[in-house]
Amino acid sequence: MKVKTGLDILVKDKNLQSEFNGKVALLCHNASIDSTYTHAVLKFKEIFGDRFVKIFGPQHGFSTDVQDNMIETNHTIHPYFNIPVYSLYSETRIPTDEMLEGINHLFIDLQDIGCRMYTYIYTLTLLLEKCIDKDIQIIVLDRPNPINGIDIEGNILEKAFESFIGLHPIPVRHGMTIGEVALMHQNLWTKEKINLRVIKMQHWSREMFFEDTKLPWLLPSPNLARAESTCTFPATVLFEGTLLSEGRGTSQPLEIVGHPKIEAFSFYENQLVNSIKKSKLKGFVLRPITFLPTFQKHANAICNGFQIHITDKKIFNPWRVGQFMMRELYHHLGNDFKWKEPPYEYNYTHKPIDIINGSDKLRHWVENNEPVEMLDSFENLEAYKNQLNEIKLY
Template sequence: MPKVATGLDVLLKDVDLQKRFKGNIALLCHNASIAYDYSHAALRFKELFGSRFIKIFGPQHGFATDVQDNMIESNHFIHPHFNIPVYSLYSETRTPTDEMLENIDHFFIDLQDVGCRMYTYIYTLTLLLEKCAGKDIDIIVLDRPNPINGIDLEGNILEHEFKSFIGFHPLPVRHGLTLGEVALLHQKMWTRSKANLQVIPMKNWQREMYFEDTKLPWVLPSPNLSRPESTLTFPGAVLFEGTMLSEGRGTTQPLEIVGHPKIEPFGLFADYLEETIKNSGLNGLALRPITFLPTFQKHSDKVCGGFQIHITDKKIFKPWRTGQFLLRELYKHLGSEFEWKAPPYEYNYDHKPIDIINGSDKLRHWVEQNESLEMLDSFEALHEFEKIAKEIRLY
């Protein structure tokens, strides 16, 4: 199977395509915006466009992808090497201002998404599209792989009441789209005024691919997704951000491990969880009891007991369903020691973080009422979403 060429790679190798962009250039990018030769997109843009490359923009976690958590903003600055402004779209604003957009003719987006609704880069993109509707600015998405494949859908559809910057559109948790396809779906379904949008597709990417299949190098797109394996556990492990259990931030394997200071890991497994998960119908995973010490965030410098989620068969592993199951079981196991995290979360001060994360309060009620796994499946809604998504698929 040939190596995938990202949208950036396609642009870099197509001189005729490069010649179409004759005006001033801006680039929204981050740490993972690299070419086939590991060079950063900003360096290559400087080579291609010279003095016409006038502005850089960064999403959540910053242009350098060095900012850890939600509600920690990045500053604007003048880049010391490129000597051009770097604007943060996770700052006092999530939407570029008119001043930021001045003198831009072509605005490129090169971001590595992770295929999950609770990941903010797709909303940075769609807010940019909204802002540029009616403006004489070309928006060009340099497409990249969905690392957890472009076929499988999972989870509930976002309910409008729980809309936030980690859930802005009626998407399922695992949406099966690339960044470029999200942009196309936005223009088709979620906006009244369209932008001048172009997507530069990848070459050789197939929908059934996981990131490892692309033969591309993995560079972390946010500080806590250092391995491509983490993107597949993320849609389930991210639920624990809505609780006072640690999801492994402050360790070397965040969003693959879960724990709490009151859990004795071997007792949890031997007495309870091992048999329960065997009877759950969940497949494609193994849970391994561990002890870990977060160095920051929840339970910093406190020994936690818990487990690591190992994926044994990614084709049948259901991350969101696994996450909801584990959340329910740990709610029962910890009893009075279990706590839902309190607001605010992602600038929402009204709803519990778990409800914002899941885009619904149904999961929280389901956990508290100890209902069966089947209660949260929404196959009909996923089927309807799939029909819409097929109309804009590029691959």
Template sequence: MKVLTGLDVLVNDKALQKSFKGNVALLCHNASVDAKFTHAALKFKEIFGNRFIKLFGPQHGFATDVQDNMIETDHSIHPYFKIPVYSLYSETRIPTDEMLEGIDHLFVDLQDVGCRIYTYIYTLTLMLEKCSNKEIEVCVLDRPNPINGIDVEGNVLDLKYRSFVGRHPMPFRHAMTMGEVGLMHQKFWAKEQANYRVIKMEHWSRNMYFSDTKLPWLLPSPNLPRAESTLTFPATVLFEGTLLSEGRGTTQSLEIVGHSKIEPFSFYENHLKSVVQKSKLKGFVLRPVTFLPTFQKQANKVCGGVQVHITNRAEYRPWRLGQLLLREFYHYLGKDFEWKKPPYEYNYTQHPIDIINGTDKLRFWVENNDALDVLDSFEDLKNYNLQLREIKIY
């Protein structure tokens, strides 16, 4: 049965629509569509008319057209809707009093990818914190976690490495929906409570991947054009902390990793193949590839590396695979391997890889060439799993 998102539930329920009195605003992006591919803003104009008074956009913008980190989006007046579009990835990440003026209900309809480093969940929690002393209801139109709501993986963020790609003590793969992130924030992380509501999905279950939902996939950020990319993302996004390419500037972004100093077949056949076999990691195949990034890291240089193909989602552990690949690329490239230098997400002092990992211990693990089973010591998930059980709504 096809999943109905929170937006679909709202669109189909006239009584629910009438329960929202006063003015409404919408935080959304390119992927905010209903089951018929109609954008949420168009449905809000139809449902709420002149009471629909403001739009907000997250990182990458309302139109989801901005490629990179630390590239901000301007505020504007939308040429069709004739209402303000406020960017929450601009001179501010937090909505100002002026932006929130006149709003009674602020809806959030964003497609998350289930990984701690993806910033939309922090745009939500910053909004909740800002609205905690205001008479504004924050209402999430819930959407699927595309890599399922069961599997939790990776280290919990060390708050010494707190940033806009990691604000809260959660593991790398968090197993929550956007609505549940808000509930977790309200119950365990917030100093003050906001007026918060989740419009739940219908027919979604925690074991679902995005392909199981029968929903249309639209890219939630410019380099995730395929739902399959969300499964490779928790592995390949780690390479944002290096000067290797993770495929940005190609048609397979965040599914491939490589460097201009690597010949892919010799790297794979003579080195990586045996390492992967000994690791006993399963559920994927690494395929030697050659690619040419047209922008960002390694731009216009022919790169050799690997593409990650998922063969068994239940066995696949992307965080472990990503750490393994980091370790092997580091030692194979030697002096040609470089960690990315600051700044990263407006942090001008700490290593970008440490910000991404939420700890410096994993960088040392890579550099020391430690055994794969040492990663087990980084996954202290007992407390987080107890918290997760308390806020699950599906």
């Protein structure tokens, strides 16, 4: 049965719509559509008319057209809707008092991807914090976690490594919907609660990957054009902390990794085949490839590397596969492997790889060429799973 998102529920329920009588704002992006591919802004204009007064956009912009980290989006007046569009990835990532003035109900409709290193959940929680002393109701229109709500994977973020891609002590695959993130924030991460409401989905269950929902996929950020890419993202996002390409500037971003100094076939045959077998990691194949990035790292330089093909999502552990690939490539490339230097996501102190990992321990694991079995010691998830059980909506 096709899943109905929080937006779908709102669009179809006139009684629900009538509960929001004041001025309305919406935080949304390119993927904020209903099941008919109609954008939420069009639906809000239809439902709320002149009471719909402001739009907010997260990282990559309301139009989801801005590519890279720390590339900010300007505030503007929308040329068609003739209402302000405020960027929450601009000179500020927290809405100002002026931005929130005159709003009674602020709806949030963002497609998250279920991974800690993705900023939309922090745009959400910073907004919740800002509204502690505001008479504004926050309504989260819930959407699926595209990599399912059962599998929890990766280390818990350490407080010393907090950043805009990791503000809260959660694992890499956190297993929450964006509505559940809001509830966990209210339960655990704030001293004062706000007027929060989550409009639940219908027919979504935790074991679902995105293709199981039968919903249309639109890219929530410029390099996630395929729902399949969300499953490899927890592996390939790690390479943002290096000078290897994670495929930006190609037609397969965040599914491939490479570098001009790799000869992929010989590396695969002579080393990786045995290393993969020894690691006991399953549910994927690494295919040697050649690619040419057209922008970002190694733009217009031929790279060799690997595409991650998922053969069984149920046993594929992307965080572990990403750490494994990092270790193998670090020692294969030697002096040609470089960690990216700060700044990264407005952190000017720590190495970007440590910000991404939420710890420096994993970088040391890579550098010391330690066994895959040691990754178990970085995962201490029982307390987190108990916290998740307290706020689950589904």
